[in-house]
Amino acid sequence: MEPLRSSSLMLLLLVICCSSTAAVAAAKKRTYIVHMAKSQMPPAFAEHRHWYDASLRSVSDTAEILYAYDTVAHGFSARLTPAEARAMERRPGVLGVMAEARYELHTTRTPEFLGLDRTEGFIPQSNTTSDVVVGVLDTGVWPERKSYDDAGLGPVPASWKGACEEGKDFKAANACNRKLVGARFFSKGYEARMGPINLTKESRSPRDNDGHGTHTSSTVAGSAVPDVDFLGYAAGTARGMSTRARIAVYKVCWLGGCFGSDILAAMDKAIEDGCGVLSLSLGGGMSDYYRDNIAVGAFSAMAMGVVVSCSAGNAGPGASTLSNVAPWITTVGAGTLDRDFPANVLLSNGKNYTGVSLYSGKPLPSSPLPFIYAGNATNTTNGNLCITGTLLPDKVAGKIVLCDRGINARVQKGLVVRDAGGAGMILANTAANGEELVADAHLLPATAVGEIAGDAIKSYLFSDPNPTATIAFRGTKVGVKPSPVVAAFSSRGPSAITPDILKPDLIAPGVNILAAWTGSVGPTGQAVDPRRTEFNIISGTSMSCPHVSGLLALLKGAHPDWSPGAIKSALMTTAYAAYPGDGGILDVATGRAATPFDFGAGHVDPPKALDPGLVYNLTNEDYLDFLCALNYTPLQIARLSRLTNYTCDRQKAYEVSDLNYPSFAVAFATASTTVKHTRTLTNVGAPGTYKATVSAPEDVKVVVEPTALTFAALGEKKNYTVTFSTASQPSGSTAFGRLEWSDAQHVVASPLAFSWT
Ligand SMILES: *[C@@H]1O[C@H](CO)[C@@H](O)[C@H](O)[C@H]1NC(C)=O
Ligand SMILES: *[C@@H]1O[C@H](CO)[C@@H](O)[C@H](O)[C@H]1NC(C)=O
Ligand SMILES: *[C@@H]1O[C@H](CO)[C@@H](O)[C@H](O)[C@H]1NC(C)=O
Ligand SMILES: *[C@@H]1O[C@H](CO)[C@@H](O)[C@H](O)[C@H]1NC(C)=O
Ligand SMILES: *[C@@H]1O[C@H](CO)[C@@H](O)[C@H](O)[C@H]1NC(C)=O
Ligand SMILES: *[C@@H]1O[C@H](CO)[C@@H](O)[C@H](O)[C@H]1NC(C)=O
Ligand SMILES: *[C@@H]1O[C@H](CO)[C@@H](O)[C@H](O)[C@H]1NC(C)=O
Ligand SMILES: *[C@@H]1O[C@H](CO)[C@@H](O)[C@H](O)[C@H]1NC(C)=O
Numbered sequence: 001m002e003p004l005r006s007s008s009l010m011l012l013l014l015v016i017c018c019s020s021t022a023a024v025a026a027a028k029k030r031t032y033i034v035h036m037a038k039s040q041m042p043p044a045f046a047e048h049r050h051w052y053d054a055s056l057r058s059v060s061d062t063a064e065i066l067y068a069y070d071t072v073a074h075g076f077s078a079r080l081t082p083a084e085a086r087a088m089e090r091r092p093g094v095l096g097v098m099a100e101a102r103y104e105l106h107t108t109r110t111p112e113f114l115g116l117d118r119t120e121g122f123i124p125q126s127n128t129t130s131d132v133v134v135g136v137l138d139t140g141v142w143p144e145r146k147s148y149d150d151a152g153l154g155p156v157p158a159s160w161k162g163a164c165e166e167g168k169d170f171k172a173a174n175a176c177n178r179k180l181v182g183a184r185f186f187s188k189g190y191e192a193r194m195g196p197i198n199l200t201k202e203s204r205s206p207r208d209n210d211g212h213g214t215h216t217s218s219t220v221a222g223s224a225v226p227d228v229d230f231l232g233y234a235a236g237t238a239r240g241m242s243t244r245a246r247i248a249v250y251k252v253c254w255l256g257g258c259f260g261s262d263i264l265a266a267m268d269k270a271i272e273d274g275c276g277v278l279s280l281s282l283g284g285g286m287s288d289y290y291r292d293n294i295a296v297g298a299f300s301a302m303a304m305g306v307v308v309s310c311s312a313g314n315a316g317p318g319a320s321t322l323s324n325v326a327p328w329i330t331t332v333g334a335g336t337l338d339r340d341f342p343a344n345v346l347l348s349n350g351k352n353y354t355g356v357s358l359y360s361g362k363p364l365p366s367s368p369l370p371f372i373y374a375g376n377a378t379n380t381t382n383g384n385l386c387i388t389g390t391l392l393p394d395k396v397a398g399k400i401v402l403c404d405r406g407i408n409a410r411v412q413k414g415l416v417v418r419d420a421g422g423a424g425m426i427l428a429n430t431a432a433n434g435e436e437l438v439a440d441a442h443l444l445p446a447t448a449v450g451e452i453a454g455d456a457i458k459s460y461l462f463s464d465p466n467p468t469a470t471i472a473f474r475g476t477k478v479g480v481k482p483s484p485v486v487a488a489f490s491s492r493g494p495s496a497i498t499p500d501i502l503k504p505d506l507i508a509p510g511v512n513i514l515a516a517w518t519g520s521v522g523p524t525g526q527a528v529d530p531r532r533t534e535f536n537i538i539s540g541t542s543m544s545c546p547h548v549s550g551l552l553a554l555l556k557g558a559h560p561d562w563s564p565g566a567i568k569s570a571l572m573t574t575a576y577a578a579y580p581g582d583g584g585i586l587d588v589a590t591g592r593a594a595t596p597f598d599f600g601a602g603h604v605d606p607p608k609a610l611d612p613g614l615v616y617n618l619t620n621e622d623y624l625d626f627l628c629a630l631n632y633t634p635l636q637i638a639r640l641s642r643l644t645n646y647t648c649d650r651q652k653a654y655e656v657s658d659l660n661y662p663s664f665a666v667a668f669a670t671a672s673t674t675v676k677h678t679r680t681l682t683n684v685g686a687p688g689t690y691k692a693t694v695s696a697p698e699d700v701k702v703v704v705e706p707t708a709l710t711f712a713a714l715g716e717k718k719n720y721t722v723t724f725s726t727a728s729q730p731s732g733s734t735a736f737g738r739l740e741w742s743d744a745q746h747v748v749a750s751p752l753a754f755s756w757t
Helices: 008-019 021-025 048-057 082-089 188-194 212-221 260-273 293-303 410-419 451-463 541-558 564-573 620-629 634-641
Strands: 030-036 065-069 075-080 094-099 102-105 133-138 180-185 225-230 233-238 246-251 257-259 277-280 307-311 330-335 342-347 352-356 369-373 400-404 424-428 446-449 468-473 506-509 513-516 535-538 664-668 674-683 688-695 700-705 708-711 717-726 734-742 747-756
Touching: 030 048, 030 082, 030 188, 030 260, 048 065, 048 075, 065 188, 065 260, 075 082, 075 260, 082 094, 094 634, 102 260, 133 180, 133 212, 133 260, 133 541, 180 260, 188 257, 188 260, 212 246, 212 277, 212 513, 212 541, 225 535, 233 513, 233 535, 246 260, 257 260, 260 277, 260 293, 277 293, 277 541, 293 307, 293 564, 293 620, 293 634, 307 541, 307 564, 330 541, 342 446, 342 451, 352 451, 369 451, 400 410, 400 451, 400 468, 410 424, 410 446, 424 451, 424 468, 446 451, 446 468, 506 541, 541 564, 564 747, 620 634, 664 674, 664 717, 688 700, 700 734, 700 747, 708 717, 717 747
Parallel strands: 133 246, 133 277, 180 246, 277 307, 307 330, 330 506, 369 400, 400 424, 424 446, 664 747
Antiparallel strands: 030 075, 030 094, 065 075, 102 257, 225 233, 342 352, 342 468, 352 446, 369 468, 513 535, 674 717, 688 708, 688 734, 700 717, 734 747
């Protein structure tokens, strides 16, 4: 599947890496993160930095420390050969040496859709909401956008220790204020790997030359900007989820990618600066938690009370396609809004098919135009995809061209049609994307249709000797039903690392989201797009993650004494998995009901999350028990926790199933047919009695013990167990259910996901 954003970043990367001789010469070296046991520093050294330097010098005469880490990790990063890395691993005080990972970006009606307009009254008007600073690790910021206006906000929180770093095109005095309270950039790891930043292409500063970081940070906590639109679409007020929270940006992604050493350094700094929430709309491949730079940074963040939310990835709809699955991270998938941008295809046979588009230029002539399939206007294979140079101008001149989706960027296909002399484009999904429609700001009249409509249009094209078509652009439509539906691109569970922890955790809006944009490139991100817009509409779990980050900030502001685990629990146990009164949330990929492997606990419901009744709290100790249950070695635990002497208790029977998580995933092995989970609920509301109800699938017997829990006081804890029994099922089977605890006011719901292996 093509990326949801332009694919130009990756192409650029190849060009840079293959044309730079410096990169070739350094090819044998990699960037490693060296985890050190800070407490084991020999007394001869006055400072850790000196010890790190001496350790590095002992394995390499030339290597230099890129970053020294002190908050979310202890140690440093440096470029080493594999032999030097192995030598380093044997040095005293070294806990582990991990090659850095590479990550990529997972590329406003939202507040009303989420009920936030109804919430204002619920949020305590204490100053604590505006004390929360959300750190956004992304491509930087375009600070001149109105979303960063600080009118009406009090002074920068006294506890804030961050900075506004200057650099090319970025002056602190003009950029930072009481809304954008910090801005830093991290390029050492990137430059060590890719060579110096090309300053004619991007700014060596927090300035956002891409757009992604401006979009995500303004979604988290952008100030309300009335009367905005994007090229005439989606008119209304644009605002972030927590308009009173503060934003700090940490630029870690550059045109050639995002690297682990920079990300870890940014997390280290963000926590030292005083961020209460971290938002990362980026991810990489699956690896064990202690190897994953984001999971390592997030563990210490959690232990220090900082909430971390990450995008689930855009690799759906296949199973087990998630990234960022550590249980101490909130993993966010994407759903649709109730807003759409219809643009219909009208054929001369009288048929009318609904597509979507954000095209806003000169309309097509009112009379229908000749119409051709790209696959009939090319003499190369794959010409149906409208890849550069594959369309024959004499076949497409003046016509509407139907292109199939896939391989190259959607907007680029339109440019290929335009450059070959075509008048318009219909972009048709194939099986890979099914009925999922993502609206684009095409540079020629164009609309996108699903696979069913695409196939019907093709059969008309192949049967009518003189096919004609036109496109009717119908603007913005709200109130679309059903909504939300799970986006096909949203990555799916089960977790490949720990199948006994249900992931993703929840879904939030991530399709056709309006938020602020960079002034460096046009809304399509294509070099040939001359337009510059204050806002843009884009899609991805990159967009759903900052929605949740902003909501986590709201909850943290409303409940400053809640742990990260309690805050996540509140969002999860109040999420909804069904439409009011009729059926489960649908999955665009299948057209059928989605499952907890697609949406986790369900879709966020912020007004309810503010008052969840009960929470599944999680402490640092709980997560250490979880690592013991995974049979992690003391060195692996040390890399995550910075605890150099932590040993699991050999007498204790650690079980992943006992992690006090707000959801349940049970992977039945054929042999074991009964699994017991233990949970502890903490009362965060009024005293009361909660009763359990279970909706279990046919093949699983679920027993909750006890079935009623009475809480007499705030903060009181009660335990329960739930036992799942099943007869053996064919390998690969799945089944789902839901467990709810409710008093008169609250429903504390957990999804149940079963799989048989
Ligand atoms: C919020 O802060 C302002 C100024 O810092 C102060 O005047 C006001 O009383 C505070 N409000 C609350 C509810 O604490
Ligand atoms: C930097 O980018 C510009 C614009 O693409 C290009 O012309 C120039 O050659 C690049 N410089 C280097 C050193 O790669
Ligand atoms: C095509 O269908 C849409 C609804 O899907 C309708 O609004 C529009 O008027 C129709 N156009 C024609 C020409 O039938
Ligand atoms: C157009 O392409 C389709 C599918 O590749 C084929 O079935 C059809 O015969 C072609 N039509 C013409 C006129 O070449
Ligand atoms: C493609 O077809 C055009 C005419 O339709 C012809 O001029 C050209 O040589 C063909 N190219 C190839 C590679 O076959
Ligand atoms: C959860 O546990 C943490 C750590 O023990 C504690 O500080 C907090 O008060 C507990 N309760 C809630 C609701 O966060
Ligand atoms: C951890 O254990 C080592 C070796 O047993 C010891 O030297 C060190 O002081 C211990 N550190 C702490 C913090 O207990
Ligand atoms: C509840 O469970 C926790 C953790 O498993 C345990 O430490 C505690 O003793 C239990 N409390 C009761 C009252 O059983």
